[in-house]
Amino acid sequence: MPTPDPLGRFPAVRLRRSRRYAWSRALVAETRLSPADLIWPVFVCEGSGRSEPIASLPGVERQSVDRLPHAVAEAIELGIPAIALFPATPAERKTPDAREAWNPENLMCCALRAVKQAHGEAIGLVADVALDPYSSHGQDGLVIDGYVANDETLAALAQQALVQAEAGCDIIAPSDMMDGRIGHLRAALDGAGFERVALMAYAAKYASAYYGPFRDAVGSAGALGKADKKTYQMDPANGDEALREVALDLAEGADMVMVKPGQPYLDIVSRVKREFGAPTFAYQVSGEYAQIAAAAERGWLDREGAMLESLIAFKRAGADGVLTYFALEAARALQAG
Numbered sequence: 453m454p455t456p457d458p459l460g461r462f463p464a465v466r467l468r469r470s471r472r473y474a475w476s477r478a479l480v481a482e483t484r485l486s487p488a489d490l491i492w493p494v495f496v497c498e499g500s501g502r503s504e505p506i507a508s509l510p511g512v513e514r515q516s517v518d519r520l521p522h523a524v525a526e527a528i529e530l531g532i533p534a535i536a537l538f539p540a541t542p543a544e545r546k547t548p549d550a551r552e553a554w555n556p557e558n559l560m561c562c563a564l565r566a567v568k569q570a571h572g573e574a575i576g577l578v579a580d581v582a583l584d585p586y587s588s589h590g591q592d593g594l595v596i597d598g599y600v601a602n603d604e605t606l607a608a609l610a611q612q613a614l615v616q617a618e619a620g621c622d623i624i625a626p627s628d629m630m631d632g633r634i635g636h637l638r639a640a641l642d643g644a645g646f647e648r649v650a651l652m653a654y655a656a657k658y659a660s661a662y663y664g665p666f667r668d669a670v671g672s673a674g675a676l677g678k679a680d681k682k683t684y685q686m687d688p689a690n691g692d693e694a695l696r697e698v699a700l701d702l703a704e705g706a707d708m709v710m711v712k713p714g715q716p717y718l719d720i721v722s723r724v725k726r727e728f729g730a731p732t733f734a735y736q737v738s739g740e741y742a743q744i745a746a747a748a749e750r751g752w753l754d755r756e757g758a759m760l761e762s763l764i765a766f767k768r769a770g771a772d773g774v775l776t777y778f779a780l781e782a783a784r785a786l787q788a789g
Protein backbone atom coordinates (compact mmCIF):
# COMPACT_ATOMS: atom_id res chain seq x y z
CA MET A 453 0.00 0.00 0.00
CA PRO A 454 1.38 3.45 -0.87
CA THR A 455 2.09 5.66 2.14
CA PRO A 456 -0.42 8.56 2.02
CA ASP A 457 1.98 10.97 3.69
CA PRO A 458 5.76 10.61 3.28
CA LEU A 459 6.29 12.28 6.68
CA GLY A 460 4.00 9.78 8.33
CA ARG A 461 1.46 12.37 9.45
CA PHE A 462 -2.06 12.69 8.19
CA PRO A 463 -3.14 16.13 7.00
CA ALA A 464 -4.29 18.35 9.82
CA VAL A 465 -6.32 20.37 7.37
CA ARG A 466 -8.92 18.36 5.55
CA LEU A 467 -11.05 20.55 3.31
CA ARG A 468 -13.32 17.61 2.58
CA ARG A 469 -14.58 17.72 6.19
CA SER A 470 -16.86 20.65 5.46
CA ARG A 471 -18.00 19.12 2.16
CA ARG A 472 -19.20 15.93 3.77
CA TYR A 473 -22.83 16.72 4.58
CA ALA A 474 -25.50 18.82 2.96
CA TRP A 475 -25.75 20.86 6.16
CA SER A 476 -22.02 21.51 6.34
CA ARG A 477 -21.92 22.50 2.68
CA ALA A 478 -24.78 24.92 3.31
CA LEU A 479 -22.96 26.32 6.34
CA VAL A 480 -19.77 27.19 4.44
CA ALA A 481 -21.30 28.22 1.08
CA GLU A 482 -19.64 31.48 0.05
CA THR A 483 -22.30 32.60 -2.38
CA ARG A 484 -25.98 31.97 -2.66
CA LEU A 485 -28.44 32.20 -5.48
CA SER A 486 -31.91 33.43 -4.70
CA PRO A 487 -34.89 34.46 -6.82
CA ALA A 488 -34.07 38.05 -5.80
CA ASP A 489 -30.92 37.80 -7.97
CA LEU A 490 -32.88 37.18 -11.15
CA ILE A 491 -34.28 39.46 -13.84
CA TRP A 492 -36.60 37.74 -16.29
CA PRO A 493 -36.42 38.84 -19.97
CA VAL A 494 -39.87 38.57 -21.58
CA PHE A 495 -40.62 38.71 -25.32
CA VAL A 496 -43.83 40.42 -26.34
CA CYS A 497 -45.78 39.90 -29.57
CA GLU A 498 -48.82 41.49 -31.20
CA GLY A 499 -52.34 40.15 -30.99
CA SER A 500 -54.28 38.80 -28.06
CA GLY A 501 -54.43 35.44 -26.34
CA ARG A 502 -51.23 34.50 -28.12
CA SER A 503 -48.07 32.78 -27.10
CA GLU A 504 -45.59 31.76 -29.77
CA PRO A 505 -42.70 29.37 -29.33
CA ILE A 506 -39.24 30.55 -30.42
CA ALA A 507 -37.45 27.77 -32.33
CA SER A 508 -33.94 28.65 -31.20
CA LEU A 509 -35.03 29.19 -27.56
CA PRO A 510 -36.94 26.04 -26.63
CA GLY A 511 -39.09 26.68 -23.57
CA VAL A 512 -39.19 30.46 -24.13
CA GLU A 513 -42.26 32.10 -25.69
CA ARG A 514 -43.35 35.41 -27.09
CA GLN A 515 -46.56 36.49 -25.40
CA SER A 516 -49.22 38.99 -26.35
CA VAL A 517 -49.76 41.97 -24.06
CA ASP A 518 -53.03 40.67 -22.56
CA ARG A 519 -51.23 37.58 -21.27
CA LEU A 520 -48.42 39.46 -19.55
CA PRO A 521 -50.13 40.36 -16.25
CA HIS A 522 -50.81 36.69 -15.55
CA ALA A 523 -47.30 35.58 -16.50
CA VAL A 524 -45.74 38.33 -14.43
CA ALA A 525 -47.92 37.40 -11.44
CA GLU A 526 -46.02 34.13 -11.24
CA ALA A 527 -42.69 35.94 -11.31
CA ILE A 528 -43.85 38.13 -8.42
CA GLU A 529 -45.02 35.10 -6.48
CA LEU A 530 -41.61 33.49 -6.98
CA GLY A 531 -39.82 36.55 -5.61
CA ILE A 532 -38.30 37.78 -8.87
CA PRO A 533 -37.72 41.54 -8.46
CA ALA A 534 -37.77 42.69 -12.09
CA ILE A 535 -38.59 41.75 -15.66
CA ALA A 536 -37.04 43.08 -18.90
CA LEU A 537 -39.43 43.48 -21.82
CA PHE A 538 -38.47 42.96 -25.48
CA PRO A 539 -40.93 43.60 -28.31
CA ALA A 540 -41.18 41.58 -31.53
CA THR A 541 -42.22 44.40 -33.84
CA PRO A 542 -44.01 43.33 -37.04
CA ALA A 543 -41.81 43.84 -40.12
CA GLU A 544 -44.28 46.27 -41.72
CA ARG A 545 -43.78 48.65 -38.78
CA LYS A 546 -39.99 48.78 -39.22
CA THR A 547 -38.42 51.72 -41.04
CA PRO A 548 -34.86 52.95 -41.65
CA ASP A 549 -35.37 55.69 -39.04
CA ALA A 550 -36.99 53.27 -36.56
CA ARG A 551 -39.67 55.82 -35.67
CA GLU A 552 -41.84 53.09 -34.17
CA ALA A 553 -39.36 53.18 -31.24
CA TRP A 554 -40.89 56.43 -29.99
CA ASN A 555 -44.49 55.72 -30.85
CA PRO A 556 -46.23 55.88 -27.46
CA GLU A 557 -48.60 53.15 -28.68
CA ASN A 558 -45.84 50.72 -29.67
CA LEU A 559 -45.73 47.18 -28.33
CA MET A 560 -43.20 48.03 -25.63
CA CYS A 561 -45.25 50.91 -24.24
CA CYS A 562 -48.47 48.87 -24.31
CA ALA A 563 -46.70 46.08 -22.45
CA LEU A 564 -45.26 48.47 -19.86
CA ARG A 565 -48.66 50.04 -19.22
CA ALA A 566 -50.43 46.67 -18.96
CA VAL A 567 -47.97 45.25 -16.43
CA LYS A 568 -47.73 48.48 -14.45
CA GLN A 569 -51.48 48.76 -14.24
CA ALA A 570 -51.84 45.16 -13.08
CA HIS A 571 -48.96 45.01 -10.63
CA GLY A 572 -47.90 48.55 -9.66
CA GLU A 573 -44.77 48.53 -7.53
CA ALA A 574 -44.79 44.76 -6.96
CA ILE A 575 -42.16 44.26 -9.66
CA GLY A 576 -39.64 46.45 -11.48
CA LEU A 577 -39.96 46.99 -15.22
CA VAL A 578 -36.84 47.20 -17.34
CA ALA A 579 -37.04 48.50 -20.92
CA ASP A 580 -34.24 48.23 -23.46
CA VAL A 581 -33.25 51.34 -25.33
CA ALA A 582 -31.81 50.66 -28.81
CA LEU A 583 -33.34 50.88 -32.25
CA ASP A 584 -32.80 47.33 -33.52
CA PRO A 585 -36.27 45.94 -32.76
CA TYR A 586 -37.74 48.81 -34.83
CA SER A 587 -35.23 49.49 -37.62
CA SER A 588 -35.59 47.91 -41.07
CA HIS A 589 -31.79 47.43 -41.21
CA GLY A 590 -31.60 45.77 -37.79
CA GLN A 591 -28.92 48.13 -36.48
CA ASP A 592 -29.19 49.66 -33.00
CA GLY A 593 -28.76 53.20 -34.30
CA LEU A 594 -29.45 55.45 -37.28
CA VAL A 595 -27.46 54.57 -40.37
CA ILE A 596 -26.04 57.55 -42.26
CA ASP A 597 -23.74 56.94 -45.24
CA GLY A 598 -23.43 53.30 -44.27
CA TYR A 599 -22.26 54.06 -40.72
CA VAL A 600 -24.25 53.93 -37.46
CA ALA A 601 -24.12 57.62 -36.62
CA ASN A 602 -23.47 58.27 -32.96
CA ASP A 603 -24.82 61.70 -32.10
CA GLU A 604 -27.87 61.55 -34.36
CA THR A 605 -28.73 58.23 -32.73
CA LEU A 606 -28.58 59.77 -29.25
CA ALA A 607 -31.48 62.07 -30.07
CA ALA A 608 -33.57 59.11 -31.26
CA LEU A 609 -32.71 57.07 -28.17
CA ALA A 610 -33.80 59.93 -25.91
CA GLN A 611 -37.21 60.05 -27.61
CA GLN A 612 -37.49 56.28 -27.18
CA ALA A 613 -36.54 56.47 -23.49
CA LEU A 614 -39.08 59.21 -22.83
CA VAL A 615 -42.08 57.29 -24.21
CA GLN A 616 -40.99 54.26 -22.19
CA ALA A 617 -40.66 56.30 -19.01
CA GLU A 618 -44.07 57.84 -19.66
CA ALA A 619 -45.53 54.32 -20.07
CA GLY A 620 -44.33 53.31 -16.60
CA CYS A 621 -40.84 51.90 -17.08
CA ASP A 622 -38.73 51.85 -13.87
CA ILE A 623 -35.32 51.11 -15.36
CA ILE A 624 -34.14 52.20 -18.78
CA ALA A 625 -31.49 49.82 -20.06
CA PRO A 626 -29.59 51.28 -23.02
CA SER A 627 -28.14 48.40 -25.05
CA ASP A 628 -27.05 50.44 -28.06
CA MET A 629 -23.37 51.12 -27.14
CA MET A 630 -23.30 54.64 -28.58
CA ASP A 631 -20.77 56.94 -26.95
CA GLY A 632 -22.26 59.38 -24.45
CA ARG A 633 -25.72 57.79 -24.33
CA ILE A 634 -25.93 57.50 -20.55
CA GLY A 635 -25.30 61.19 -19.92
CA HIS A 636 -27.59 62.13 -22.78
CA LEU A 637 -30.44 59.92 -21.55
CA ARG A 638 -30.01 61.01 -17.91
CA ALA A 639 -30.34 64.63 -18.96
CA ALA A 640 -33.35 63.89 -21.16
CA LEU A 641 -35.12 61.93 -18.41
CA ASP A 642 -34.41 64.52 -15.74
CA GLY A 643 -35.44 67.31 -18.07
CA ALA A 644 -38.84 65.66 -18.52
CA GLY A 645 -39.34 65.06 -14.79
CA PHE A 646 -38.37 61.38 -14.75
CA GLU A 647 -35.71 61.57 -12.01
CA ARG A 648 -37.20 58.41 -10.49
CA VAL A 649 -36.38 56.34 -13.57
CA ALA A 650 -33.06 54.49 -13.16
CA LEU A 651 -30.47 53.65 -15.80
CA MET A 652 -29.00 50.18 -16.11
CA ALA A 653 -26.24 50.56 -18.68
CA TYR A 654 -25.32 47.69 -20.93
CA ALA A 655 -21.86 49.07 -20.22
CA ALA A 656 -19.65 46.29 -21.54
CA LYS A 657 -21.60 44.78 -24.38
CA TYR A 658 -19.60 42.66 -26.76
CA ALA A 659 -20.15 41.98 -30.47
CA SER A 660 -21.16 38.40 -29.83
CA ALA A 661 -22.27 35.33 -31.75
CA TYR A 662 -24.35 34.42 -28.69
CA TYR A 663 -27.15 36.89 -29.53
CA GLY A 664 -28.38 34.76 -32.47
CA PRO A 665 -31.51 33.27 -30.86
CA PHE A 666 -32.53 36.70 -29.45
CA ARG A 667 -32.43 38.19 -32.92
CA ASP A 668 -34.79 35.42 -34.04
CA ALA A 669 -37.03 36.13 -31.06
CA VAL A 670 -37.45 39.85 -31.83
CA GLY A 671 -37.25 39.34 -35.59
CA SER A 672 -34.16 41.49 -36.15
CA ALA A 673 -31.99 38.68 -37.54
CA GLY A 674 -33.46 38.87 -41.07
CA ALA A 675 -33.23 42.64 -41.11
CA LEU A 676 -29.58 42.59 -40.06
CA GLY A 677 -28.66 39.89 -42.58
CA LYS A 678 -24.91 39.43 -42.88
CA ALA A 679 -24.13 42.80 -41.33
CA ASP A 680 -22.62 42.99 -37.85
CA LYS A 681 -22.46 45.47 -34.96
CA LYS A 682 -18.70 45.64 -34.56
CA THR A 683 -18.48 49.40 -35.02
CA TYR A 684 -20.24 49.91 -31.68
CA GLN A 685 -20.31 46.65 -29.70
CA MET A 686 -17.01 45.66 -28.08
CA ASP A 687 -14.28 43.39 -29.40
CA PRO A 688 -14.23 40.12 -27.42
CA ALA A 689 -10.44 40.49 -27.23
CA ASN A 690 -10.68 43.47 -24.89
CA GLY A 691 -10.93 43.66 -21.10
CA ASP A 692 -9.36 46.98 -20.10
CA GLU A 693 -11.68 48.70 -22.54
CA ALA A 694 -14.66 47.25 -20.66
CA LEU A 695 -13.45 49.01 -17.51
CA ARG A 696 -13.21 52.28 -19.44
CA GLU A 697 -16.78 51.80 -20.72
CA VAL A 698 -18.04 51.14 -17.20
CA ALA A 699 -16.13 54.13 -15.79
CA LEU A 700 -17.71 56.41 -18.39
CA ASP A 701 -21.22 55.08 -17.85
CA LEU A 702 -20.95 55.47 -14.08
CA ALA A 703 -19.55 58.99 -14.47
CA GLU A 704 -22.43 59.85 -16.81
CA GLY A 705 -25.00 58.71 -14.25
CA ALA A 706 -25.61 54.97 -14.65
CA ASP A 707 -27.23 53.51 -11.52
CA MET A 708 -26.24 49.96 -12.45
CA VAL A 709 -23.96 48.44 -15.01
CA MET A 710 -24.17 45.24 -16.98
CA VAL A 711 -21.76 42.89 -18.69
CA LYS A 712 -23.07 41.00 -21.69
CA PRO A 713 -22.85 38.15 -22.65
CA GLY A 714 -22.30 36.53 -19.27
CA GLN A 715 -20.49 33.25 -19.04
CA PRO A 716 -17.79 33.93 -21.68
CA TYR A 717 -17.09 37.23 -19.87
CA LEU A 718 -16.99 36.22 -16.19
CA ASP A 719 -13.51 37.74 -15.95
CA ILE A 720 -15.02 41.08 -16.94
CA VAL A 721 -17.83 40.74 -14.37
CA SER A 722 -15.23 40.08 -11.70
CA ARG A 723 -13.00 42.99 -12.71
CA VAL A 724 -15.91 45.42 -12.94
CA LYS A 725 -17.24 44.53 -9.51
CA ARG A 726 -13.82 44.75 -7.88
CA GLU A 727 -12.85 47.98 -9.56
CA PHE A 728 -16.05 49.97 -9.06
CA GLY A 729 -18.15 48.25 -6.40
CA ALA A 730 -21.26 49.42 -8.24
CA PRO A 731 -24.39 47.31 -8.72
CA THR A 732 -23.19 44.92 -11.41
CA PHE A 733 -25.35 42.64 -13.52
CA ALA A 734 -24.60 39.96 -16.06
CA TYR A 735 -26.82 38.98 -18.97
CA GLN A 736 -26.90 35.24 -19.56
CA VAL A 737 -27.85 35.80 -23.18
CA SER A 738 -29.98 33.79 -25.55
CA GLY A 739 -27.10 31.74 -26.96
CA GLU A 740 -26.00 30.72 -23.48
CA TYR A 741 -29.52 29.56 -22.69
CA ALA A 742 -29.77 27.77 -26.04
CA GLN A 743 -26.53 25.87 -25.44
CA ILE A 744 -27.79 24.41 -22.19
CA ALA A 745 -31.32 23.81 -23.50
CA ALA A 746 -30.10 22.05 -26.65
CA ALA A 747 -27.58 19.85 -24.87
CA ALA A 748 -30.19 18.95 -22.25
CA GLU A 749 -32.73 18.09 -24.97
CA ARG A 750 -30.24 15.57 -26.34
CA GLY A 751 -29.63 14.15 -22.92
CA TRP A 752 -26.04 15.43 -22.97
CA LEU A 753 -26.39 17.74 -19.97
CA ASP A 754 -28.57 17.74 -16.89
CA ARG A 755 -30.72 20.82 -17.49
CA GLU A 756 -31.37 21.83 -13.89
CA GLY A 757 -27.80 21.11 -12.79
CA ALA A 758 -26.26 23.08 -15.64
CA MET A 759 -28.75 25.92 -15.14
CA LEU A 760 -28.04 26.34 -11.43
CA GLU A 761 -24.28 25.94 -11.85
CA SER A 762 -24.19 28.54 -14.63
CA LEU A 763 -26.16 30.96 -12.45
CA ILE A 764 -24.17 30.57 -9.22
CA ALA A 765 -21.02 31.23 -11.28
CA PHE A 766 -22.25 34.78 -11.86
CA LYS A 767 -22.67 35.31 -8.13
CA ARG A 768 -19.23 33.88 -7.43
CA ALA A 769 -17.72 36.23 -10.02
CA GLY A 770 -19.26 39.16 -8.16
CA ALA A 771 -22.49 39.90 -10.01
CA ASP A 772 -25.36 41.29 -7.97
CA GLY A 773 -27.89 39.78 -10.31
CA VAL A 774 -28.42 38.01 -13.62
CA LEU A 775 -30.76 38.55 -16.53
CA THR A 776 -31.69 35.03 -17.55
CA TYR A 777 -34.31 33.20 -19.59
CA PHE A 778 -34.13 30.56 -16.85
CA ALA A 779 -35.47 33.02 -14.25
CA LEU A 780 -38.82 31.34 -13.56
CA GLU A 781 -37.44 27.83 -13.79
CA ALA A 782 -34.48 28.68 -11.55
CA ALA A 783 -36.70 30.41 -8.99
CA ARG A 784 -38.98 27.37 -8.92
CA ALA A 785 -36.00 25.04 -8.47
CA LEU A 786 -34.62 27.22 -5.68
CA GLN A 787 -37.99 27.29 -3.94
CA ALA A 788 -38.24 23.52 -4.14
CA GLY A 789 -34.78 23.40 -2.52
Ligand code: PBG
Pocket residue numbers: 580582584592627628662663664665666667736737738739
Ligand atom coordinates in the same frame (compact mmCIF):
# COMPACT_ATOMS: atom_id res chain seq x y z
C1 PBG B 1 -30.65 44.88 -28.60
C2 PBG B 1 -30.33 43.73 -27.72
C3 PBG B 1 -29.73 42.51 -28.06
C4 PBG B 1 -29.80 41.72 -26.92
C5 PBG B 1 -30.38 42.47 -25.91
N1 PBG B 1 -30.68 43.72 -26.42
C6 PBG B 1 -29.25 41.97 -29.35
C7 PBG B 1 -28.20 42.64 -30.11
O1 PBG B 1 -27.47 43.51 -29.62
O2 PBG B 1 -28.10 42.29 -31.28
C8 PBG B 1 -29.34 40.28 -26.84
C9 PBG B 1 -29.92 39.46 -25.74
C10 PBG B 1 -29.77 38.00 -25.89
O3 PBG B 1 -29.07 37.49 -26.80
O4 PBG B 1 -30.37 37.30 -25.09
N2 PBG B 1 -29.73 45.86 -28.76
